[in-house]
Every structure is written in structure tokens, then in C-alpha cells.
Amino acid sequence: MTASIIQNTLFLGSFVHSKSLGELEILHDSAICVDGDGVILAFEQNCDQRTVEETVFPRLGWSVGLVSVRISQPQQFFFPGFVDTHIHASQYPNAGIFGKSTLLDWLNTYTFPMESSLSLASRAKKVYGRVVERTLSHGTTTASYYATISVPSTNLLADLCLEKGQRAFIGRCCMDSMAPDYYRDVSAEASLADTRASISHIANIDPTNALITPIITPRFAPSCSSELMHGLGALQRETNLPVQTHISENQGECALVKSLFPDFNSYTAVYDGHGLLGPKTILAHAIHLSEEELDLIKKRDGKISHCPVSNSSITSGTARVRWMLDKGVEVGLGTDMSGGYSPSVLEAARQAALVSNHVAMGGVDTAKLSVEEVLYLATRGGAKVVGLADRIGGFGVGMEWDAQLIGMGAVDGEDEGDMGPVDLFGWETWDERIAKWVFTGDDRNTLAVWVRGRLVHERKR
Amino acid sequence: MTASIIQNTLFLGSFVHSKSLGELEILHDSAICVDGDGVILAFEQNCDQRTVEETVFPRLGWSVGLVSVRISQPQQFFFPGFVDTHIHASQYPNAGIFGKSTLLDWLNTYTFPMESSLSLASRAKKVYGRVVERTLSHGTTTASYYATISVPSTNLLADLCLEKGQRAFIGRCCMDSMAPDYYRDVSAEASLADTRASISHIANIDPTNALITPIITPRFAPSCSSELMHGLGALQRETNLPVQTHISENQGECALVKSLFPDFNSYTAVYDGHGLLGPKTILAHAIHLSEEELDLIKKRDGKISHCPVSNSSITSGTARVRWMLDKGVEVGLGTDMSGGYSPSVLEAARQAALVSNHVAMGGVDTAKLSVEEVLYLATRGGAKVVGLADRIGGFGVGMEWDAQLIGMGAVDGEDEGDMGPVDLFGWETWDERIAKWVFTGDDRNTLAVWVRGRLVHERKR
Numbered sequence: 001m002t003a004s005i006i007q008n009t010l011f012l013g014s015f016v017h018s019k020s021l022g023e024l025e026i027l028h029d030s031a032i033c034v035d036g037d038g039v040i041l042a043f044e045q046n047c048d049q050r051t052v053e054e055t056v057f058p059r060l061g062w063s064v065g066l067v068s069v070r071i072s073q074p075q076q077f078f079f080p081g082f083v084d085t086h087i088h089a090s091q092y093p094n095a096g097i098f099g100k101s102t103l104l105d106w107l108n109t110y111t112f113p114m115e116s117s118l119s120l121a122s123r124a125k126k127v128y129g130r131v132v133e134r135t136l137s138h139g140t141t142t143a144s145y146y147a148t149i150s151v152p153s154t155n156l157l158a159d160l161c162l163e164k165g166q167r168a169f170i171g172r173c174c175m176d177s178m179a180p181d182y183y184r185d186v187s188a189e190a191s192l193a194d195t196r197a198s199i200s201h202i203a204n205i206d207p208t209n210a211l212i213t214p215i216i217t218p219r220f221a222p223s224c225s226s227e228l229m230h231g232l233g234a235l236q237r238e239t240n241l242p243v244q245t246h247i248s249e250n251q252g253e254c255a256l257v258k259s260l261f262p263d264f265n266s267y268t269a270v271y272d273g274h275g276l277l278g279p280k281t282i283l284a285h286a287i288h289l290s291e292e293e294l295d296l297i298k299k300r301d302g303k304i305s306h307c308p309v310s311n312s313s314i315t316s317g318t319a320r321v322r323w324m325l326d327k328g329v330e331v332g333l334g335t336d337m338s339g340g341y342s343p344s345v346l347e348a349a350r351q352a353a354l355v356s357n358h359v360a361m362g363g364v365d366t367a368k369l370s371v372e373e374v375l376y377l378a379t380r381g382g383a384k385v386v387g388l389a390d391r392i393g394g395f396g397v398g399m400e401w402d403a404q405l406i407g408m409g410a411v412d413g414e415d416e417g418d419m420g421p422v423d424l425f426g427w428e429t430w431d432e433r434i435a436k437w438v439f440t441g442d443d444r445n446t447l448a449v450w451v452r453g454r455l456v457h458e459r460k461r
Numbered sequence: 462m463t464a465s466i467i468q469n470t471l472f473l474g475s476f477v478h479s480k481s482l483g484e485l486e487i488l489h490d491s492a493i494c495v496d497g498d499g500v501i502l503a504f505e506q507n508c509d510q511r512t513v514e515e516t517v518f519p520r521l522g523w524s525v526g527l528v529s530v531r532i533s534q535p536q537q538f539f540f541p542g543f544v545d546t547h548i549h550a551s552q553y554p555n556a557g558i559f560g561k562s563t564l565l566d567w568l569n570t571y572t573f574p575m576e577s578s579l580s581l582a583s584r585a586k587k588v589y590g591r592v593v594e595r596t597l598s599h600g601t602t603t604a605s606y607y608a609t610i611s612v613p614s615t616n617l618l619a620d621l622c623l624e625k626g627q628r629a630f631i632g633r634c635c636m637d638s639m640a641p642d643y644y645r646d647v648s649a650e651a652s653l654a655d656t657r658a659s660i661s662h663i664a665n666i667d668p669t670n671a672l673i674t675p676i677i678t679p680r681f682a683p684s685c686s687s688e689l690m691h692g693l694g695a696l697q698r699e700t701n702l703p704v705q706t707h708i709s710e711n712q713g714e715c716a717l718v719k720s721l722f723p724d725f726n727s728y729t730a731v732y733d734g735h736g737l738l739g740p741k742t743i744l745a746h747a748i749h750l751s752e753e754e755l756d757l758i759k760k761r762d763g764k765i766s767h768c769p770v771s772n773s774s775i776t777s778g779t780a781r782v783r784w785m786l787d788k789g790v791e792v793g794l795g796t797d798m799s800g801g802y803s804p805s806v807l808e809a810a811r812q813a814a815l816v817s818n819h820v821a822m823g824g825v826d827t828a829k830l831s832v833e834e835v836l837y838l839a840t841r842g843g844a845k846v847v848g849l850a851d852r853i854g855g856f857g858v859g860m861e862w863d864a865q866l867i868g869m870g871a872v873d874g875e876d877e878g879d880m881g882p883v884d885l886f887g888w889e890t891w892d893e894r895i896a897k898w899v900f901t902g903d904d905r906n907t908l909a910v911w912v913r914g915r916l917v918h919e920r921k922r
Contacts, residue, residue: 095897096883096897096898096901097889098896126872312815312818313815318819341901342900354773357776358773360776361776361778370560411591417921417922425554427554428554428558435557438557442882443882
């Protein structure tokens with residue numbers, strides 16, 4: 001869809017967002033004023049439209065007739081857009097297709113052939129266009145994407161995100177080792193040059209990184225030579241760009257890393273030793289980490305992307321999120337599609353709760369994550385992981401309007417087509433409504449989505 | 462919705478159903494002829510409409526102009542209706558609301574108050590009407606329901622299933638012990654009398670049990686006195702009706718049963734000793750069973766309802782389905798809503814695969830269930846569990862037409878409103894399409910639903 005033209009907008013009604021890990025703030029009769037750049041200029045509570053127009057507009061220099069107004073109806077609320085901290089755009093056509101595989105055979109059977117096929121521009125355009133539309137429709141306003149090794153195809157993903165208005169980190173996948181001949185960077189040098197080419201492209205199309213930011217993306221240690229990782233580490237220091245990779249997803253993978261990098265005393269130490277573990281590093285999975293490894297990640301202020309759907313699907317393990325949070329490490333959610341079958345962060349949030357229950361059933365009573373906590377991970381937690389906590393993940397003056405309007409069907413309400421999967425009987429508290437949304441909702445409940453103030457999705461009914 | 466009038470119908474196109482646990486049969490250019498009673502009279506392969514009309518219709522005595530025809534379009538297929546072997550209709554308004562509770566506190570906090578409130582007829586009507594519509598929309602053609610202790614309310618559920626055309630087992634919940642004063646049968650005698658009253662009502666509205674069958678429903682051992690269970694066991698022998706209950710869901714519950722029934726050497730032995738374990742008994746959960754208990758269940762030919770969504774949600778444990786199947790015990794799927802948050806058997810199938818992966822991650826490599834296997838559990842397995850394997854769960858001459866038409870969206874296709882969550886790129890094999898449906902599909906992919914040949918749901922778009 002073509003994004004609408006931006007003007008000053010007044011959002012009115014109910015707003016829900018995370019204040020902290022365990023606390024969800026639910027505000028009614030409130031107002032948020034967003035300017036043409038998508039910046040929140042005012043956040044007022046206990047007010048109606050007239051009050052805002054009379055008391056806030058003059059302060060902002062706004063004229064009533066020139067402001068567009070969007071009001072949440074009863075049973076609806078504005079919620080921060082979701083942050084998907086780990087998603088492979090290039091694997092979307094395989095969503096749901098993984099059989100009984102585990103990581104290493106899954107890569108060879110399903111993943112490398114699909115990614116390789118996206119070197120064909122027409123195919124990449126179709127797949128990436130659909131991924132961006134789909135994730136926006138699920139309320140993902142920011143995504144940290146893995147593309148493929150192909151520079152043109154990676155650049156196309158950046159172009160499409162910019163065009164469709166999704167905030168995105170775009171990673172050209174670096175892999176010069178242990179990958180099939182048909183799908184591998186020919187050398188560390190070529191991999192670095194291609195990475196720079198993709199970074200340059202993004203600098204051209206979005207010079208201020210208002211929406212699109214390149215992200216340095218060594219696929220994972222087993223598919224990167226030491227030379228390549230040292231080069232990428234140096235590139236990070238040179239550019240101060242973020243880094244994303246995978247860590248400790250699967251026990252076979254961990255054993256492989258140990259055999260490939262015998263000079264390092266842990267998987268985490270491999271990245272650290274190559275200058276790839278720092279405050280701008282997003283580590284996906286982090287399932288089989290030792291205490292010492294998590295300590296090192298904390299020391300470097302590295303970030304973790306928890307991917308519960310993927311971990312349960314390709315039998316990787318159950319990540320101990322409570323342990324990470326207790327250690328003070330920042331955690332966000334990743335769909336890890338198509339290791340995870342769903343492009344929905346809401347599904348990832350739901351499964352984060354279930355996976356935490358599985359950790360609890362394994363004996364760690366305190367592991368269980370609440371609805372409030374998984375929603376925090378999906379928004380503010382994710383914003384911290386991608387380094388945008390001052391701009392997105394919640395509502396506040398000076399932050400940007402990345403948001404979704406959530407609505408649920410009333411059993412007694414008028415029938416307006418498919419009202420989605422959630423039934424409200426009318427007697428639910430707001431906490432219960434939100435729990436129903438998290439556990440029984442889907443993209444049908446995401447009625448509209450904005451990024452930097454721009455309307456980028458509106459549900460057709 | 463009002464069910465359509467039934468006439469002879471020819472279904473044409475693609476048909477998918479389970480042949481056995483591991484084998485899904487996928488047939489194209491096929492035809493099924495269903496008579497006005499919903500019985501499959503012919504199942505022809507490699508044919509087109511004209512061939513069927515010329516060669517099969519004369520044999521059936523059918524005239525072309527008087528037969529209604531339904532054709533599956535490309536990307537669509539007919540699939541057996543789902544069998545939900547364990548669902549609490551009375552808990553539907555709580556779907557998604559369970560917090561961090563586990564079984565015993567969940568019952569007191571969320572469940573008993575909700576069930577009790579459905580003694581109010583207006584409330585029961587609203588809730589039950591919605592449950593039946595929702596489950597039909599998810600492709601559930603047969604459901605084994607728990608209602609509440611209230612006879613009028615239980616009878617209303619039976620009436621609604623009959624009216625809306627869903628095949629159902631209707632259980633008045635028996636509980637004369639360890640339940641709150643406001644929600645408990647006053648005595649074993651009263652509980653038995655009320656159970657008979659509900660059985661009589663169903664005998665009046667559906668004398669041949671064509672659609673609706675009563676099911677004897679001791680809630681679970683902790684909420685039933687020994688007197689009540691002996692009475693229900695005697696009632697089962699007298700009536701030969703099916704029985705449903707819960708077993709070994711939660712470790713606290715198991716300990717409670719042990720303390721309440723010290724004369725029995727296991728939870729399974731408690732039911733067995735009260736005449737409640739036989740070939741028509743559906744045991745939900747069966748998570749923490751011993752080898753000896755499963756042997757006893759097998760010996761009595763008892764059936765198991767596996768409820769993965771519920772088990773992961775209220776932290777009950779991970780049922781070892783492969784172990785049950787290897788032992789030769791029949792297993793079906795239950796949503797166990799609202800212990801499980803979803804009324805969808807497709808979601809239960811998906812989570813059955815994930816829970817089996819969690820069992821595998823716990824060390825049992827062979828535990829993983831495939832797409833084919835979870836679809837078997839959702840259809841033929843469920844049909845065996847509810848004792849209807851000769852009539853439903855698959856397609857065959859002499860069986861009844863309980864089916865759903867499944868459709869998925871083509872990325873290149875024309876936009877016809879919300880095409881649902883599954884994107885087909887066109888290059889997928891049929892096995893891959895079915896995997897995509899199982900892992901990424903929802904009720905939007907269930908375009909139409911029939912029970913005994915009657916169209917009982919058609920998706921609005």
C-alpha cells in the first residue's frame with residue numbers, strides 16, 4: 001500500500017504500553033499529539049478532544065482544522081508497534097515447512113536453497129514485498145532482517161521497507177565457510193566488500209537512517225572464517241553500526257563451534273575475540289549458554305533476541321529468559337521466521353510465555369513470564385535490543401509514533417464482517433482483555449499500524 | 462447460522478485424509494457422492510464431473526439436475542472435520558485468561574466462578590451459542606463437551622448443538638466433593654439424578670443419537686466421592702454410554718488423589734475400581750502416568766485425549782504421546798479450552814507437534830510428531846477416541862460427510878478480501894501446502910464446514 005501523507009495528528013482514547021518489565025500502563029480518555037515528522041509532542045491524560053484542542057493545540061501552534069484526528073473506539077486501544085529483533089525475510093516462503101529437522105540439517109534442506117533462489121530479482125521482489133506487508137499487518141513496526149548473501153537482493157529489501165514505511169535493520173548475510181558451493185561468499189574479502197556495498201546503498205536511500213539502518217551480519221560462527229569475523233569486527237569499529245548473529249541455538253552447533261574454534265573457551269568468546277560482541281550486538285537464541293558466557297555478554301552489554309517459536313519448532317531447546325533478565329541483560333523477541341513458522345511477534349510473545357512455562361516445568365519455578373512481561377519484551381525490550389529505546393517501544397513525549405490500533409469483537413456487537421478471533425463478552429477487565437488479545441488474538445486485531453506517524457497498514461474487512 | 466436443506470451432493474476436486482498414523486492420502490480429480498442423510502455413497506478417483514454423472518449417478522439412482530455440486534478450487538481441498546475430544550464449553554469466556562496459575566488454583570480462581578455463572582440461562586445461551594459457532598468455524602465437526610453442573614444449562618448446550626448441526630457429546634459435570642459451596646452437587650444421589658435428567662433430555666431431542674450423545678462426566682477423582690463414582694460406573698453399565706474425565710494432569714492433583722484414595726495404588730486404579738475405565742472412557746491429559754497405569758488403560762481399551770495447549774499454558778507437563786501410541790492406546794486431541802486458550806483443533810495439532818518436540822528435547826528422540834501424525838490425531842485418532850471411527854474421521858463409502866473445505870491464499874492471486882494467514886507462492890508441493898496450513902493457518906482457511914452432509918458453516922469474506 002502507498003503510505004498516506006503525513007500531517008499533524010491527534011490520537012484520542014485508550015493507550016496501553018509497558019512502563020517496566022512487569023508493569024503495563026493502561027490509560028483511558030487520553031491524547032497523543034504527533035507532528036508531521038512522526039514525533040510525539042504531547043501526551044495528555046484525563047482529557048477529551050475539546051480540552052486538548054483548547055489547551056494543548058495553542059501550545060503546539062496547531063490549528064484545529066488542520067489536524068487529523070484518530071479515535072480508538074470502545075474495545076480498542078493504541079499499543080506500541082512490535083519490534084521483531086530477529087527475522088529472516090528471505091525464508092518467508094518456507095514458513096511452516098521444517099518437517100522434523102533440527103538446525104544444521106534444516107539449513108541444508110530448506111534454508112540455503114530458498115535463500116539462494118532469491119538472487120533472482122523477480123523472486124526476491126515477490127517474497128520481500130510480501131514479508132514487509134505481512135509483518136506490518138501483524139503490527140511489526142521495526143524488524144531486524146537477515147536478507148541473503150546477494151547485494152542487489154539485500155538492497156531491494158531495504159528499498160521495499162523504505163517504500164512501505166517499515167523501520168528496519170537490513171543485514172546482508174555474511175558466510176564464507178561451511179556453506180554449499182552454490183550459496184557462499186567466495187572469500188572473506190568479497191564478503192566484506194559486498195557488506196560495504198549494501199551499507200553504501202542504504203546510506204544513499206536513507207542518509208540519516210531515519211527508517212533504514214544497515215546491520216553487520218555474520219550468519220553465525222560456523223559459517224564465517226576467522227578472517228571474515230575479524231574484518232567484520234573492524235568494520236563495526238569503523239562504522240559503529242549494529243551487529244546481528246546467532247549464538248548457541250543448538251547443541252550440535254555448539255559442538256561444531258568448539259571444534260572449529262579450539263582457541264576460544266566458549267561460543268561467546270569466539271564473537272568477543274573477533275570484536276563482534278558489544279552494546280550494539282544482537283545475539284539470537286542464546287539457549288545453551290554457560291553462566292560465564294552470560295556474564296561476558298552482560299559485561300559487553302550485548303543484547304539477546306529470544307525466538308521461542310523457532311526454538312520449539314526445530315527442537316533447539318528452551319531459552320532461560322528469566323535468567324537473562326535477572327542478570328540484567330536486555331532481551332527482545334524474534335520471530336526467527338522461518339525457523340519459527342510465524343511472522344507474528346504476537347505469536348512470539350504467546351510462545352515466549354509457553355516456553356517460559358516449559359522452563360518452569362523443568363524445575364525453575366520463577367521462570368514463568370506473565371502477559372505483561374512478554375508484551376514488554378515485544379515492545380520496549382525489543383527497542384532496547386535494537387538500540388532505539390529513546391525513540392520507540394512505548395509512548396512518551398519526544399518519542400516517535402510507531403503504533404498499532406488494537407480492536408476486539410464484542411459478542412453482542414454489530415456484525416461488521418470478520419471481527420477476528422477474540423470474543424469479548426463485555427464483563428472482562430482491561431487486564432483480561434489484553435490477556436485475551438495476547439493468547440487468542442491475531443493480525444485481525446491489528447486494525448491499523450503507523451511508523452513514524454505514517455499510516456502504513458489498515459486492515460481490510 | 463441456519464443449516465441448509467440437505468439434498469444429494471457431489472463433492473469434486475482434491476481430498477486429503479489420514480490413511481494411518483503416518484500416512485496422509487492426497488487425492489486430486491476425485492469425487493465423493495453424499496446422500497441426503499449425509500452418508501458417503503461413492504468415492505471415486507481419477508474422474509471428472511461428467512464421468513461421475515455418467516457412470517456413478519445411474520448406479521445411485523441420482524438425476525443430474527437434482528444433485529448439488531461443490532467443487533474445490535485450485536489451492537483448496539476437502540479435509541475431514543476435526544474431532545475435539547475434550548472441551549469445556551462453559552469456560553469459553555475465559556479463553557486466554559489464566560495468568561500464571563496451575564490446575565488447582567486455576568479451578569478456584571477462574572473456572573468454578575465462570576461455570577457457576579452459567580446457571581443463568583441468558584448467560585449460558587450467549588456463551589454456548591458462541592462456542593458452537595466458533596468451534597464450527599474452526600472446523601470442529603465433533604466435540605466432546607463438558608457443560609456445568611446445571612441441568613437446564615447442560616440441556617441448552619445439547620439443544621444448541623442440535624440446532625446448529627454440530628455432532629456432540631454432552632456431559633453434565635458431576636462433582637459432589639472438594640468444590641466450593643456455590644458450585645457443587647449437593648449429594649452423590651442428586652448428582653446421579655441430575656445426570657439422568659440430562660440423559661433423558663438428549664433421548665428426547667435426538668432419540669437415535671444421530672448427532673447428540675450424552676456422556677457420563679465425573680469431573681475428576683478429587684471432586685467426586687467414591688459413592689458418586691460407583692453410581693456413575695453403574696450408570697455406565699446400565700446405559701453403555703461413554704464416559705469422560707480428567708486424569709493425571711498435574712502433580713499436585715496426583716498427590717491429592719493419592720491422599721484421597723489411599724486404597725488404590727494409582728490414579729488410574731481409582732477410575733478402574735469404580736467401573737469408570739473401559740473402551741468408552743475418554744481420559745484427558747494423562748501426563749504423569751506410570752508404565753503400569755498406561756498398561757491398565759491399554760488393557761481396558763481406554764482412550765486418551767491429549768491437550769497440548771492446555772498443558773503448556775497452565776504448566777501441567779508434557780504428555781508422552783509417542784509412548785501412548787507405541788503402547789497401542791488410542792489418542793485424540795483436545796483443545797481443553799479454557800485450560801487451553803484456543804477453541805481450535807488446528808492450534809491443538811500444531812502445539813501437539815511442539816509439545817512432542819519438548820518431550821524430544823527432554824531426551825526421547827523418537828517423540829517428535831510429524832504433520833501427518835498430528836492431523837491423524839485431530840481426525841481419525843479423535844474419531845476412535847469418541848467411538849465413531851466407523852462413521853467419521855476420514856472419507857470412505859458408508860461413512861458420514863463430516864468435512865471442511867480448506868483454502869489458502871495465492872500471493873499472485875486476485876485479492877478477494879482477507880485471504881487468511883497462509884501465503885502460497887505456487888511452487889510448494891502438496892505436502893508443503895499442508896504443512897503451511899497446519900503451522901500458519903487458522904479459521905480463515907476453513908472456508909466451509911459440513912456435518913452429516915449439512916452445511917453448518919461458511920466463511921464470510
